[in-house]
Amino acid sequence: MNDKDDIIPSEGAELADQGYSAAAEVGVIKARRTFAQNVWRGLKSAPPTALFGLTVISIYVIFAVFAPLLAPYGEAEIFPMSYAPWSEEFRFGTDQLGRDVMSRLIYGARNTVGIAFVTTLFAFIIGGGLGITAAINNNGWLDNLLSRSVDVLMAIPSLIFALILLSMFGANTLNLIIIIAVLDSTRVFRIARAVSLNVVVMDYVEAARLRGEKMFWILYREILPNIMPPLVAEFGLRFCFVFLTIAALSFLGVGIQPPTADWGSMVRETAGLIQFAEYDFTAAMTPMLPAAAIALLTVAVNFVVDWFLHKSSGLKD
Amino acid sequence: MSEKNSGEKGDILLEMRDIVIDGYSDDRWHEIIKGVDITLRRGEILGLIGESGAGKSTLGLAAMGYARAGCRITSGSIIFDGMDLMKKSAAEKRALRGTRIAYVAQSAAASFNPAHQLIEQTVEATVRRGIKPEAEARADARKLYRDLQLPNPDTIGERYPHQVSGGQLQRVMTAMAMSARPDLIIFDEPTTALDVTTQVEVLASMRRIVEQFNTAAIYITHDLAVVAQMADFIKVLRYGVTIEDAETRKMLSSPEKEYTRSLWSVRSIDKKEERSDDIILKVDHIDASYTGSAKVLHDVSIEVPRGSTVAIVGESGSGKSTAARAITGLLPPSSGQILFNGKALPPTLKGRSVDQLQKIQMIYQMADTAMNPRHTVRDIIGRPLEFYLGLHGRARDDRLMELVEMIELNESFIDRYPGELSGGQKQRICIARALAADPELIICDEVTSALDQIVQKGILELLLRLQREFNLTYIFITHDIATVKAISDQIVVMFQGRVVEQGMKSEILSPPFPEYTELLLSSVPEMDPDWLTGLLKARAEGARATN
Numbered sequence: 124m125n126d127k128d129d130i131i132p133s134e135g136a137e138l139a140d141q142g143y144s145a146a147a148e149v150g151v152i153k154a155r156r157t158f159a160q161n162v163w164r165g166l167k168s169a170p171p172t173a174l175f176g177l178t179v180i181s182i183y184v185i186f187a188v189f190a191p192l193l194a195p196y197g198e199a200e201i202f203p204m205s206y207a208p209w210s211e212e213f214r215f216g217t218d219q220l221g222r223d224v225m226s227r228l229i230y231g232a233r234n235t236v237g238i239a240f241v242t243t244l245f246a247f248i249i250g251g252g253l254g255i256t257a258a259i260n261n262n263g264w265l266d267n268l269l270s271r272s273v274d275v276l277m278a279i280p281s282l283i284f285a286l287i288l289l290s291m292f293g294a295n296t297l298n299l300i301i302i303i304a305v306l307d308s309t310r311v312f313r314i315a316r317a318v319s320l321n322v323v324v325m326d327y328v329e330a331a332r333l334r335g336e337k338m339f340w341i342l343y344r345e346i347l348p349n350i351m352p353p354l355v356a357e358f359g360l361r362f363c364f365v366f367l368t369i370a371a372l373s374f375l376g377v378g379i380q381p382p383t384a385d386w387g388s389m390v391r392e393t394a395g396l397i398q399f400a401e402y403d404f405t406a407a408m409t410p411m412l413p414a415a416a417i418a419l420l421t422v423a424v425n426f427v428v429d430w431f432l433h434k435s436s437g438l439k440d
Numbered sequence: 441m442s443e444k445n446s447g448e449k450g451d452i453l454l455e456m457r458d459i460v461i462d463g464y465s466d467d468r469w470h471e472i473i474k475g476v477d478i479t480l481r482r483g484e485i486l487g488l489i490g491e492s493g494a495g496k497s498t499l500g501l502a503a504m505g506y507a508r509a510g511c512r513i514t515s516g517s518i519i520f521d522g523m524d525l526m527k528k529s530a531a532e533k534r535a536l537r538g539t540r541i542a543y544v545a546q547s548a549a550a551s552f553n554p555a556h557q558l559i560e561q562t563v564e565a566t567v568r569r570g571i572k573p574e575a576e577a578r579a580d581a582r583k584l585y586r587d588l589q590l591p592n593p594d595t596i597g598e599r600y601p602h603q604v605s606g607g608q609l610q611r612v613m614t615a616m617a618m619s620a621r622p623d624l625i626i627f628d629e630p631t632t633a634l635d636v637t638t639q640v641e642v643l644a645s646m647r648r649i650v651e652q653f654n655t656a657a658i659y660i661t662h663d664l665a666v667v668a669q670m671a672d673f674i675k676v677l678r679y680g681v682t683i684e685d686a687e688t689r690k691m692l693s694s695p696e697k698e699y700t701r702s703l704w705s706v707r708s709i710d711k712k713e714e715r716s717d718d719i720i721l722k723v724d725h726i727d728a729s730y731t732g733s734a735k736v737l738h739d740v741s742i743e744v745p746r747g748s749t750v751a752i753v754g755e756s757g758s759g760k761s762t763a764a765r766a767i768t769g770l771l772p773p774s775s776g777q778i779l780f781n782g783k784a785l786p787p788t789l790k791g792r793s794v795d796q797l798q799k800i801q802m803i804y805q806m807a808d809t810a811m812n813p814r815h816t817v818r819d820i821i822g823r824p825l826e827f828y829l830g831l832h833g834r835a836r837d838d839r840l841m842e843l844v845e846m847i848e849l850n851e852s853f854i855d856r857y858p859g860e861l862s863g864g865q866k867q868r869i870c871i872a873r874a875l876a877a878d879p880e881l882i883i884c885d886e887v888t889s890a891l892d893q894i895v896q897k898g899i900l901e902l903l904l905r906l907q908r909e910f911n912l913t914y915i916f917i918t919h920d921i922a923t924v925k926a927i928s929d930q931i932v933v934m935f936q937g938r939v940v941e942q943g944m945k946s947e948i949l950s951p952p953f954p955e956y957t958e959l960l961l962s963s964v965p966e967m968d969p970d971w972l973t974g975l976l977k978a979r980a981e982g983a984r985a986t987n
Contacts, residue, residue: 326810332789333768334827334877335797348814 169430176426183420186232193390194226206396209405213318216409218393224409231413234379235386236420239366242300243307246365248309249282254315257348258313258323268312270316273309281306282368286377294377299369307365314357318350352435359428369415386413452502453623453656454480459516461498461507461680472498473680483654487671487688491892492863495680496660496756500626501939503658504541505533513948515519521623538565542547542617544554546629546711548609552601559597562616571620571919578729584615587652588645607638614646618653625650631666635755635919636963643669643965644976653943662892664703665965669972688969702894709900709926712729713945716929720913721767726776728766736762737773738937744881744930749907749914751922751928751945759937760917764883767915768802798828801874805886807866811858817844817869818854824876841874847902864895872900875910883915888923897986900927921964932956 166174186193195214196202200222207217215224257266276284288302322328323346331345371389372378381388393410398406461473465503473495480486488496497512518525520541522743522798526531539544545551552561562584562854563577571841572580578597585593590613601609610630617625628648631639650657659670667674667688674691676683676699684697695701721744728737738758752760758953765771767778772787779785780799786792804810804900811820818840824928825831825839844853847868858866874882884903904927906912918924924931924945931948933940941948953961 145839174815326804326806327812330802330810331771331875333770333797334824335789335792335794338825345812349812412753 157172166354173430176423179419179423180427183232183236183250186229187236188288190229194229196226198226198230198384208403212319215412216406227389227417228412230384231386231389234383235369238300238379239362239369242303243358243362243365245300245304246307246311246361249304249352251315254312255319255346257316259317259338259341261320261323273312276309276425282371285372289377294380296379299378303368307361311361315354318353322346322349356428356432357423358434363424367421386417389413412437451482452479453482453521454478455519456503459502461502462512462514464510471680480656482656485650485657485659485671486697487659487674488677488714489664489667490677491662491894492676493836496677497628500628500658500660503626504537504543513604532906533590539569539571539620540622540623541624544617544625544627546632548613549606551613552609554601557598557600558612562597562612562619566619567854576620581615581619581811584618587649588615607634607642610634610642613644614649618649621653623656625655627657627659629661632661637755637959638956640963641662642973665967668967669965692967692969709897711904711927713929714748715944716748718746718748719743722779723767724777724779726766726773728762728771728773736937737766740939742916742932744913746913748909748929749916750930750932751916751918751924751933752932753918753924754934755919758911758934760934761885764885766918767883768800798877799880801877801879802883803870803874803887806890807863807870810870811866813858816855816857819875821872824873844877847872861956863891864898867891867899881913885917889918889920903927916922921961
């Protein structure tokens with residue numbers, strides 16, 4: 124009903140008793156905001172939690188992109204001293220092979236976050252595409268086939284299923300991405316199908332079908348732009364889950380393989396140091412650093428997603 | 441509480457002075473109502489009319505001292521029965537609402553709680569405010585149902601909202617408003633969503649009950665003919681200012697302002713009917729049904745001559761939109777066939793060639809949902825140009841400009857999104873999209889029924905002009921007889937999935953009428969304050985005669 128307000132020109136009183144003209148109907152049209160203005164408006168009204176989340180995410184992204192420049196040493200560079208204490212030379216000490224922990228933390232941002240991001244993207248392409256297709260084919264054979272297959276996949280606990288598949292196909296990065304993406308796409312399928320069902324019934328989709336448009340056009344041009352807000356929010360959430368799953372798998376030893384630096388496996392490799400807390404507190408903190416990096420990013424993404432969901436839900440307060 | 445209100449007829453009940461109301465949009469407050477006065481005496485009905493965005497509803501709600509979310513009453517005084525509502529606390533105002541001031545909303549279906557019985561909702565406010573004990577209130581509600589001529593007045597209250605029709609629901613809401621015997625009722629477009637045949641009954645029962653209890657009312661609508669039946673006085677609003685204020689008969693016979701006259705302008709269009717024997721589309725004895733439900737079309741045959749307008753009229757559920765779906769191929773008929781330019785059209789959408797799809801275009805009732813909100817006007821009109829005519833780049837943009845000018849808009853609209861356009865402009869863009877395909881036949885499904893009178897007139901004139909210029913053929917689906925008179929050559933009357941009659945406009949609109957056509961035609965409100973009274977009398981006599 125907001126568009127009612129748009130019809131009222133600011134100097135309505137003078138226009139009130141004039142004849143009719145289609146072009147003048149809207150009266151004074153406000154200039155459209157540019158994308159940058161919209162972003163700025165959004166940021167200005169963002170709650171502190173969301174700003175905190177955005178700041179943290181930006182820092183992670185900077186570290187991921189500029190890892191080779193920011194890290195003091197190479198990702199797999201080995202020094203003669205293993206388990207070196209925190210010092211000027213090695214900010215957070217070295218690990219069991221003598222690799223600089225700080226450098227590996229920085230490269231870990233690139234690997235762990237990057238792989239999680241690519242995996243989530245695949246999950247959305249597969250799940251989103253099939254979900255919208257199922258909605259267009261509402262209750263047809265394709266919809267039923269896809270929906271029931273997804274039900275079957277979702278019935279199996281995903282971490283265990285991922286472990287089985289990884290041990291079957293071998294634990295390399297490509298397999299990891301494909302397996303997690305497929306398993307996670309089931310959740311994306313559900314939400315994409317649900318939100319698309321509301322759009323599929325609109326007249327403009329019918330108009331496109333009457334025009335003779337192909338399925339891909341309807342999916343990509345008519346439906347997708349209208350279901351973006353919930354999908355983007357879901358992307359953030361799914362990213363967290365994928366990220367945690369990969370970290371968990373790496374911790375278990377079937378995730379990202381050495382010598383690639385990765386936070387999950389870093390926790391595992393240095394976990395033993397925790398027991399020396401009473402002798403050298405800083406050394407005991409070493410496994411906590413990658414764990415904290417994982418936790419912080421998860422919290423930050425959730426803050427941003429909460430804000431985004433709130434905005435796209437249209438609730439005022 | 442007595443049946444009669446305490447005050448005498450003729451005492452001033454509501455006095456609103458210099459009301460200014462702001463609405464919030466685009467990060468700032470705009471004035472929506474700019475200093476309007478209302479004086480209402482007991483037992484009087486005031487009609488508030490104007491197009492959408494005029495501020496009618498906002499003003500109506502302000503009479504209860506209420507402003508919608510995103511609105512605020514910034515100045516003015518609202519004196520209701522000696523009390524200044526502007527100075528009352530929220531709790532004090534709340535105590536008045538539902539007991540001394542009641543509100544009847546436009547969409548009854550959206551206003552009832554689907555999980556409670558009608559009678560519970562009818563008496564809820566009365567019982568909770570302690571005006572009447574529950575048993576007494578329920579007995580009274582049943583009496584009101586009877587007064588409002590609802591079927592089975594003693595048991596209808598036990599039903600749930602989805603179990604009664606829209607017209608019945610609207611009457612139950614009137615009973616709800618009446619339950620506490622308020623001094624003032626605000627009717628906000630109560631019959632806009634109803635069919636003409638239902639509208640007459642609802643109007644008649646509302647008017648009767650308001651007279652019976654000597655209640656004052658504010659009746660908000662955009663339909664002047666409706667308000668003429670109900671109101672003693674009429675106030676015309678536009679952009680939040682009063683345009684004209686007069687006694688009903690005076691307003692109708694000699695309106696002073698140009699704008700007021702334009703409010704019933706659709707009725708001034710008159711197309712000369714043309715006869716043509718070159719049949720472009722022939723719907724040949726088709727039956728159709730939606731999967732898993734009863735047949736909705738029974739042996740429907742329609743002939744559409746080239747270059748003319750065939751209006752399909754009927755109330756909701758008569759099958760007129762289903763007939764359009766069958767023609768477009770969205771709903772394949774179960775028997776019979778559709779001939780286009782003498783050749784049979786494949787029944788399903790998939791079976792038709794791009795060429796066949798191109799020749800039949802469709803314009804929808806709700807321009808809002810017919811255009812993708814994420815596409816600009818350029819995308820919306822440009823797509824059929826690319827898709828059917830293979831135009832790209834400059835050629836496409838040149839043609840786009842021609843089309844936009846054809847629908848009387850200009851270049852500045854091309855990069856706007858539908859959300860930035862008004863209702864009439866949106867519908868024009870939909871017309872341009874249909875035209876872009878270079879069609880021979882355009883199916884217009886209630887294209888003007890969601891628009892204000894003045895905008896309707898503009899759209900209808902545009903369609904007529906385009907028809908003359910491009911020799912277009914229209915199938916015009918509508919329930920509005922004024923529109924039919926304005927633009928059709930031929931008329932098809934449909935009722936319960938069957939064609940009642942088809943013929944030239946002059947033949948259909950002149951007596952003798954088949955029974956259903958008679959009912960439909962006589963139910964259209966006329967710009968005559970005595971029309972409803974006369975009609976009810978005539979119908980009562982007719983009923984007596986048949987008995």
